[in-house]
Amino acid sequence: MADLSIALTAPNGQQYTQPTGLFINNEFVKGNGGTIVSVDPATEKEIATVHAASADDVDRAVKAAHAALKHPSWKLLPATERGRLMSRLADLVDEKRELLATIEAWDNGKPYSVALNEDLNEVSLTIRYFSGWADKTFGQTINTSPEKFAYTLRQPIGVVGQIIPWNFPLSMAAWKLGPALACGNTIVLKPAEQTPLSVLVFAELVKEAGFPPGVINIVNGYGREAGSAIVEHPLVDKVAFTGSTATARQIMKMASATLKNITLETGGKSPLIVFSDADFEQAVKWAHAGIMSNQGQICTATSRIFVQKDIYDKFVEKYKETLKSTSKVGNQWESTTFQGPQVTRAQYERILEYINVGKSEGATVLAGGEPYREEGSSTDFSKGFFIAPTVFTDVNDSMRICREEIFGPVVAIASFETEEEAISRANNSTYGLGAAVFTRDLQRSHRVAAEIESGMVWINSSQDSDPRIPFGGVKQSGIGRELGEAGLEAYSQIKAVHVNMGTIL
Numbered sequence: 001m002a003d004l005s006i007a008l009t010a011p012n013g014q015q016y017t018q019p020t021g022l023f024i025n026n027e028f029v030k031g032n033g034g035t036i037v038s039v040d041p042a043t044e045k046e047i048a049t050v051h052a053a054s055a056d057d058v059d060r061a062v063k064a065a066h067a068a069l070k071h072p073s074w075k076l077l078p079a080t081e082r083g084r085l086m087s088r089l090a091d092l093v094d095e096k097r098e099l100l101a102t103i104e105a106w107d108n109g110k111p112y113s114v115a116l117n118e119d120l121n122e123v124s125l126t127i128r129y130f131s132g133w134a135d136k137t138f139g140q141t142i143n144t145s146p147e148k149f150a151y152t153l154r155q156p157i158g159v160v161g162q163i164i165p166w167n168f169p170l171s172m173a174a175w176k177l178g179p180a181l182a183c184g185n186t187i188v189l190k191p192a193e194q195t196p197l198s199v200l201v202f203a204e205l206v207k208e209a210g211f212p213p214g215v216i217n218i219v220n221g222y223g224r225e226a227g228s229a230i231v232e233h234p235l236v237d238k239v240a241f242t243g244s245t246a247t248a249r250q251i252m253k254m255a256s257a258t259l260k261n262i263t264l265e266t267g268g269k270s271p272l273i274v275f276s277d278a279d280f281e282q283a284v285k286w287a288h289a290g291i292m293s294n295q296g297q298i299c300t301a302t303s304r305i306f307v308q309k310d311i312y313d314k315f316v317e318k319y320k321e322t323l324k325s326t327s328k329v330g331n332q333w334e335s336t337t338f339q340g341p342q343v344t345r346a347q348y349e350r351i352l353e354y355i356n357v358g359k360s361e362g363a364t365v366l367a368g369g370e371p372y373r374e375e376g377s378s379t380d381f382s383k384g385f386f387i388a389p390t391v392f393t394d395v396n397d398s399m400r401i402c403r404e405e406i407f408g409p410v411v412a413i414a415s416f417e418t419e420e421e422a423i424s425r426a427n428n429s430t431y432g433l434g435a436a437v438f439t440r441d442l443q444r445s446h447r448v449a450a451e452i453e454s455g456m457v458w459i460n461s462s463q464d465s466d467p468r469i470p471f472g473g474v475k476q477s478g479i480g481r482e483l484g485e486a487g488l489e490a491y492s493q494i495k496a497v498h499v500n501m502g503t504i505l
């Protein structure tokens, strides 16, 4: 394919020019790794075809990033100016938020209102937050003896390869780019092949903001070709990845060849514990949002709910009611839609398969349990990857639906009796990403938060992450932290300089 852009009109009437090439050295160029077809998950219609990167294209992008790292326009740019470029980028994102949200909703399937009011706010907030760090990441001086002192320099790691998933395409790009840029690295970012479009329009803003060529390169491509070419490239100093635990394992193996620094953020099976003294209405509300938001496609989704026995029946009843009144399924453009289609047919089928596994394991389907269909709706449900929000009860902890990440609008609700039991069952997982606890008992809330094996704990909420707060997993949910001040650690390295002040030796 030769064209590097295409004129599109989105279902909400938004007209724009969609770039389709690889973004290398601030230019769109053609790719040699075949093509990627983007599909609207509500209608199953093709939106656009974009270029995919070959290993040679990745090599070009990495070399561009490597040259930019050494180039005075980036290397010698005062840190405050680097921060200014980033805040300009955040401003441009704000200016283009309707367009970016439209593309995000169209390509990914999430409701437009969510893309606009949640994802796009997060994108600009993240970049803006990290722009403030650009001139505040410095080293220390260390006194040892009168003859010697030492200081540390906090330096960029170098060329960073960033591989992101499809559930929050632009937010994931911002989470990765923000801290990497603040610390002065240069970047090759690979979006997921399921959602290649919005990040290319974002690339246009990178150029408009004034970043020097090669600082941010964005290459669409397939994981097995472009993704592994990034991980294996000898000039890539670090890889930051968000995606499945299985792919993270392969990345660790590949990165070991050149001993690359890695940050991994992978899957989860996050627990949400409701004690009987909790604010009941709040607990139900958050327990619903904690798994059903973003079509259940959230790595920290609280997909295992544990409710104390004396309020279990009441909770289950109210949960079902909330599901009915809140989880309105529809296409991306209806203002009432809470849950859109799953991102791809593959994900849709994988979730339905898990639902069947749950049934055959003997769990009770309290709600949903099938594709979503509705007569007389303004959404056409004869096409698209819509799943009825699904609740399983009568589950036990050894069932696959309680152990494996489903990544869809599917939750398992179980009961417990004591605090010790709740903690031990919550921790009975190979994962350790998020967790939530609902109680009015101040001491218990902090006690449980300390005991839960996870990177994040929400007390009396779920999923309200924030770019100013560290994010990451323990156990098989990942390595390293993103966001917050801790996120800077992942993108800078410390050099110690020893100064001999005396005449020793």
Ligand code: TXE
Pocket: 163, 164, 165, 166, 167, 190, 191, 192, 193, 221, 222, 223, 224, 226, 227, 228, 231, 242, 243, 244, 245, 247, 248, 250, 251, 265, 266, 267, 298, 299, 347, 350, 405, 406, 407
């Ligand atoms: O993930 P992959 P998939 C989980 C979720 C989902 C499952 C599968 O359970 O159902 O993973 O999703 C790139 N070398 N999560 O198949 O394959 C790929 O191109 C280098 C949780 O989409 O991990 C994409 O850019 N890169 C999750 C990215 O990795 C490779 C979000 C993620 O794709 C590669 C997404 C390779 N060999 C899925 N193979 C979360 N933690 O939020 C693939 N990629």
